[in-house]
Each structure stands twice: as structure tokens, then as C-alpha cells.
Amino acid sequence: MTHLNNKLSTRLVQILENGQQQLLRGGFKGIEKESLRIAKDGFIAQTPHPKALGSALTHPYITTDYSEALIELITPPFTDIKDSLAFLDKTHQFVYDNLDNEMLLAASMPCGIDGDESIPIAQYGSSNIGRMKHTYRHGLWHRYGRTMQSIAGIHFNYSVPEALWPVLYAQENPDASLEHFISESYFALIRNFQRRGWLILYLFGASPAICKSFFKSRPSLMAGFEEFDPGTLYHPYATSLRMSDIGYKSKNQANLRIDYNSLAGYVSSLSRAIATPYPEYEKIGTVVDGQYLQLSSNILQIENEFYSTIRPKQIAESGEKPTLALKRRGVRYVEMRSLDLDVFNPIGIDEDKARFIEALLLTCLLKDSPLKSEQDQQINNANQLAVAQFGRKPGLELNRDERTMPLRDWASEILEDMWPICEILDGDDANKPYNQALKQQQAIVDDPDLTASARILEHMGQQHQEFGCFSLNKSAEHEQYFRQRKLDDRNTAQFNELAEQSLAKQKEIESRDQLPFDEFLKHYFAQS
Template identity: 70%
Template sequence: MNNTHSARLAQLIANNQQHLICGGLKGIEKESLRISKDGIISKTPHPKALGSALTNPNITTDYSEALIELITPPFADIKETLSYLQAIHQHVYQHLDDEILLCTSMPCGIKGDESIPIAEYGTSNIGKMKHIYRHGLWHRYGRTMQAIAGIHFNFSVPEALWPVLHQQENSSNNLEQFTSDGYFGLVRNFQRIGWLILYLFGASPAICKSFFNSRPQLMAQFEEFDQGTLYHPYATSLRMSDIGYKSKNQANLRINYNSLPDYVSSLSQAIATPFPDYEKIGVVVDGEYRQLNSNVLQIENEFYSIIRPKQIAQSCEKPTLALKRRGVRYVEMRSLDLDLLNPIGIDEGKARFIEALLLTCLLQDSPPMTEADFQTNNHNQLQVANHGRKPGLELEQNDKKIPLQDWAHEILDSMNEVCDILDKDDGDKPHSKALLTQQQIVQNPDLTASARMLACMRQTGQPFSRLALIQSMEHAACFNGHKPDETFTKQFNDLAENSLAKQAALENKSQLPFDQFLKQYFSQQCTDDY
């Protein structure tokens, strides 16, 4: 995806329909570790005042009981999305007592795997399944990796655009198939250039030594920043490196993104294929589940990818089956680190840039991916995660080496037209301004989030853990210093109350024996009887 011309966009402009790319829905999922004011991971349960983590649509937990996840609905105006995220934070802080939210992606205050409490979801079958799945992740990857936090940016293309593209390209597929193909083209292009997100916004160039308490053998590959911190001098996002979400356990997994059927088939195969190392762990040992199964993946969510095609799953419906039945509804971009300088972890300019980048990925040609492409994309991502700011760093593009900065400028130049269209009715030109900011960062790597973070640590003489704690305390003071909006407070309190009632209703219903429930789930004969 290095050409600046897009035939798809050119035809929209020729027909005066380019405005149809505006107004796509944007939602955000933001994870944060709850910590004490001395920086130690929380051992307390998810606050009951925030509702049920199983059934609350806006406030839940991810891997750990301490890893809270805040979810906004999707909005066409990113300002509404960010305002909602701000309101959730404001509400959560009313119920944290003496705890705060850690503002960085890489965790601090961890004393080995056992210090990380696995999330609990109650006694219903679906709640047990979610908890056992996390136990499986512990046995497969360790708990520490699962305590990493990030932001997922959800984006759906404006619905009105698809029929126009379908008609102008004379597709023989029906509209649903055409739409899914379009989303997979977006996904493939993002995988080719997704390293740019790590370069621009990666904010995890350093790690607390405590992160390696359960995996001390990994420390040797890093340099020592200070007594408590390890780092790579030119790293951008160690969260997205092979000590973070880029797990070596999945290095040989080949998920096919060339079409929806190929994607569903390859992912389903991984979920159904036994894996010898996981068979050694055992599934049920001494009457207790250690994992849901001993296959390559327990469920779809175990596959770590920088971007996922998504469909909203119905009650007890497997994600792959939801995609197969109803096609792709949106994409989930997963490679964004928390911005430690922003109380909610992301700002408007960054969000507008991401929207423009995803639309550019949609509008550019997107040839099928080969095995060589998979290797190249993975190589480029790891290079940028570990060494992205290294002077003269070259990446692989079309079987050739290209300087990172040259390729980054190509991508940014290809976004100009999309940004102009998105800004047509806004005199402030926010998308174009966001693009200009990123062009300046490409010109000067010292302006990247990762470089600024390391510079701050050097100037203040603070280890990573201290910087993270001080910044987190400042964010907490910001939220605690403002009176929450009464309308949002009532809304979130009602959601919490309703979610607790819903969980109780699930647990009070007659349920299948768990073994039978699990068998039916994987054979996808589930009903509403959890």
C-alpha cells in the first residue's frame, strides 16, 4: 500500500460522492490496571458499585480482576466518543476508594504471576467459561503478559458508502459479501503498514524489571536504563514486541485474511487442532479445569492480532459463526499503547489520524496476502516495536529495503485527500492538522511518544515505575477534582444495577452441567440456557 492514487476514491470524487466516507462510527475500549497509591497491583475484587463485569456493557474486566476495561458505544463524532470515555473514567474514580488507574500500558508493581488475580465472572456457565479461558492463558503464556494494557479503536465504515462502492465496481457478489471483502482489504492493508502506529504512538520503550519476575531469562536481551528499568534505546512499543502480545507461542500460526471464508476456516482450524505442549498441561486435572481445551487456540480471542474483523455476537454465539452468518460489521484496531500524558489514554488528534488511516486502507488497492507477506509484515512490526527510532532503520517493502522514514512519508502523503474530504465542513481542518503533526514526528523521531517518555525519565532521574506512578496520581487528581455529570452518573448507576440483576438471573436459571455446556458451545448448539 504505497501508491498515492486510489481508483476507488477517484471514482467517488468523479461522481461527487466522496462525502460518503464521512461519519463512520468510532468506539474505544480502554484497559487500565487498578493499583494502590504505592504502585502495587490491586488484590481487591472488581468494585461491585461498577456492576457485573460479566454483563455490564461499558465497564468490565479483561484478563485480571485488577485490569478494568472501559468501553464506549460507537459514535459518528469522535468528540462524543472521547466525552463518553471521559465520563466513564469520572464515574469509575468515584468508586475506586484509595486506588488509582495505572496510566501506562506496561504494568508495574507486579511480584510474579501469582500476584495477578485472574478475573472472576460468577457461577453461570458462561462466567465459568470466561474464567477458565483465562486460566488457560496463564498456563500457556503466563499471567504477566496478560496484565499489559492498551486501547482498541473500533471503526465501522459508513453504511451508505457500501452500496455506492458495490455499484461503481460492478461486483458480482451480494452486498454483504462485498462489504466483508472490503473490510478484509482494509485489514490486509493495515497489516502491511500497521507498524506506523507503533512508530508514531508507541509509548512502551521501557519496562519495570518486576515484569520479568516470572520470566527472568528474558531480561538478558535488554539494556539497563536504571536499577529498576530495562529498555531498548530505540524501542517504540515493547507491548507489541515478542515479550508482549507478539507471542512466540503463536509464531507459526497462519490465519488467512484473503477472504471471510478463508479467515473463518483458518481460525476455526486453529481452535480445533490439538497442540502437544498444551496437551501436557492437561484440560481437567484433579477435577479442576486448567484450560478450555488443549488446542492451538482455546477460542478465537486467544489469537493476538493488530487488527480484527468483527461482528457482534449474539447470546453464546461463537465469533467466527457470527462472522459467517452476518459478515463483517466493523474492525477492531488493537495496537495502540496508552498515552501516559493523557488522562483517558488517547486524544482527539490521534483518533482523527487513525480514522483517516483506516479509510485510506479501505480505499487503496489491497492484493491478497502470501506467506512471504505474512513474514514481512511480522518482521516489520517487530523491528519497529523494538528499534523503530534507530537512525537509518530500514524495513522490507516489495522484496526491497526501504528507509522507515521514506515509507512513512509515502503513507502520510497518501492520506492527504482523505483528510481533506473528512475536513470539508470543518474550518478547523482537524484531520489535516492531525496528519501534519504526524508528518513532523516522522521528520523528528525525538517527538515520538516513546522518545519523549525516555527523555522525561532521563531529565527527572525517575525509573519507569516512578514516572508511571506520578503521572497516574496526577490523572487521578484530575478526575477526583471534578464533579461528575449527574446524567452520566444516573446512567452508569442504572447500568451497574441492571448488570448485577442480569448476572443473578443467569446464575439462578437451571443450567446444563458445565462439561455439557462446553461441548455444546464448541459444537455451537448453544441456546440461551447458560
């Protein structure tokens, strides 16, 4: 107990003293995984989203992100991460059983693209909600370019065990409702993750290099990189260029001051950005020659345009704005968004990573979490950028509490803080999977050559492979893994039924639409 008292906050100490540590187990975990469909010639697929997979608009588990070729696979939330990964594996299997002469790109950074025009924007049918989703993506093209939007990653969704909330609420006896307490506690988790989230990039970043073709539409960005080989640019110590400033960085978002100190502040600041005109986007125009080029000319078209490493989430009802869902019903879970695809794993993520992330998020909940200042946000962003670009650089120091600290020392301290949580999550499991995951990450902290980013560069060098060739070879290996298996009849029938139901649901939505699109958008944005 003494060791635990020294390492964790009052929250956990009280839970332990009351013998309630089992309440920390069983939080729901879900995964969203993006992958670019690639044709056999190595270029981005130009084919529509396969109809056999169902409707990208209405399917609960198989959809698309920015591009028609950027497939997104979603698992339901499970209390056991093994179930989440098993569902993701089955979904991959079903997709491959219905892909003709195409495969899913194993890497986060896109290869096989030939400028913006080679990337087809996702289509969602003729309904108003489908048109809105397409128009939003059209606006992203005009604002940031299509190439950046074809980057793929994994989102890890986590909800705190429901039975834990009344216990924490009783311990702290706040002068607010339980629902308000839950939301504010999630925001405390988010603030702590923003301080520590650079660790995800160091440990799991798998995008240290980029195909030169990525820069065809924005050649000026190439100047900041070194040449690895004739087809590849990189930073020698990079971990996750996906999470660096080559993608989502823009002048308007850099100046946004989104408030993470409370639910009310978050909703207000995000809503303000959606309602505030931005001169550069006004030059683009919203409707030109009768065609929508973007949803609006404001700083953000909708909430999703604001890029952040972690988001508070509430399940929105049909047509409901995400900020309004949060305002009405509070935070239900968090979405961690900074995970690269693991190119060495067929489904892009393994059990050790998932267990480590769960333990880290739970630690962020239980640790004290001071409110954030604007300077804190700048420091957090600078630390993330430094790790994304130079995370494996010997002696790299980060800014912590207005002083510098070696990355390795800070990382080891975070892992030490997680040890008691991993002990609790392991419970009576003799295999100690959470502790094993923690030990594995400590080894990577001690030796940067064990990181995925270092292994990728080493493999490329040894095999004399450009990044594009390396990525395609890994993709082919994963394709072979799934082609050699076949989904069993029961699961195939279930996925086929889901696909048919989603197609029918899309038709039903399209048939009942009555409002003109202009009126639909007015009603949508007028929600309050």
C-alpha cells in the same frame, strides 16, 4: 483532481468524479481502553472489581479483561470521535468516583507486580458463561503466564459509513452479494493495515521501557535488554515494547497461518487452530483433579487467544462463537489493537490520534490491496517487530515489496496518501482537524524526538526516575485530574442504573443456568 488521481485508487477517483465524497464521513468509532488498578502502595490491586461499577460479566461499558484488576472501559460507537472521547471521559470520572484508595495505571506496561501470583485472574460469577470466561483466562496463565496478560492497551473500533457500501458495490459490480462484497472489502482494509500498521507503533508507541519486576516470572527474557537504571530495562530506540515479542509471542502462534485473503479463509483457518491439539498444552491437561485448567488442549482455546493487530468483527449473540457470527452475518467493523496508552493524557488517547487512525483506516479501504502470501505475513511481522524495538533508530529500513526502504520515507509516503482523505473528512470545518492531525504526525516522522517513546525516556532521564516511578507519578496526576472533578448528577444516575441493571442481569443468568458446565462447553464448541 489531478493530485488526487495521482495519490489514490480508482475507488476514490470515481467517488470524487460522482461528487459523492461526503459518503466517506460519518463512520462509527468506538474505543475500548484497558487500565490496571493500582493500590496506593504502588502495587497491583488485590481487591475485587468494585461492585459499585456493576457486573463485569454483563455491563455494556465497564468490565474487566484478563485480571480482576485490569479494568476495561468501552464506549458505544459514535459518528463523531468527540462523542466517543467524551463518553470515555465520563466513564473514567464515574470509575474514579467509585474507587477507594486506588488509581488507574497510566502506562501500558505493568508496574507494581510481584510475579504471576500477584495478578488475580478475573472472576465472572457462577454462570456457565462466567465460568467459561474465567477458565479461558486460567488457560492463558498456564500457556503464557499471567504477567504478560496484565499489559494494557487501547482498541479502536471503526465501521465504514453504511451509505458508502452500495456506491462502492455499484462502481465495481462484483459477481457476489452486497454482504459478501462488504466483508471482502473489510479484509482488503485489514491486509493494507497489516502492511502499514507499523506506523501506529512509531507514532504512538509509548512503552520504550519496562520495570524489571515484569520479568520476575520469566527472568530469561531480561537478557535481550539494556539497563536504563537499577529498576528499568529498555531498548534505546524502542517505541512499543508492548507490541514486541516479549508478550504474546509463542511457538504455536508463530506458526499459525491465518488466512486474511477472504472471510471464508479466515473463519476456516481460525476454526482449524481452535480444533487442532497441541502437544505442549496436552501436557497441561484440561481437567485435572476435577478442576478445569483450560478450555481445551488445542492450539487456541477460543478465537480471542489469537493475537493480531487488527481483527474483523461482528456482534455475536449470547453464547455464539465469534467465527460463527462472522460466517453468518459477515464483517460489521474492524478492531485496531496496536495502540499503547498515552501516558500524557488522562483517558489514554486524544482527538488527534483518533482522527489520524480513522483517516488511516479509510485510506486502507480505498487503496488497492493485493492478496497476502505467507512470505508477506512474515515481512509484515518483521517490520512491526523492528519498529517496536528500534523504530527511532536513525536510518532504520523496513522491507517493502522485497526491497528495503527507509522508515521515514515510507512513513511520509503513507501520510501523503492520507492527505486527500483528510481533506474530505474535514469538509467545511474551518479548523481542519483531520489535516491538523496529519500535520502533527508528519512532524513526528520528521523528528523522532517528538514521539511519545522518546519523550518518556527523556523525562525519565531528566527527572532521574525509574519507569515505575514515572508511570506512578503520571497515574497520580491523572487521578488528581479526575478527583478534582465530579460527574454531574444526571450522568451519575445513568451509570448507577447501568450498574444495578448489570448486577441484576448476572443474577438472572446464573438463576436460569441448567446445563452442567461440561455439557455447556460441548454445546458451545459444537456450534456450526
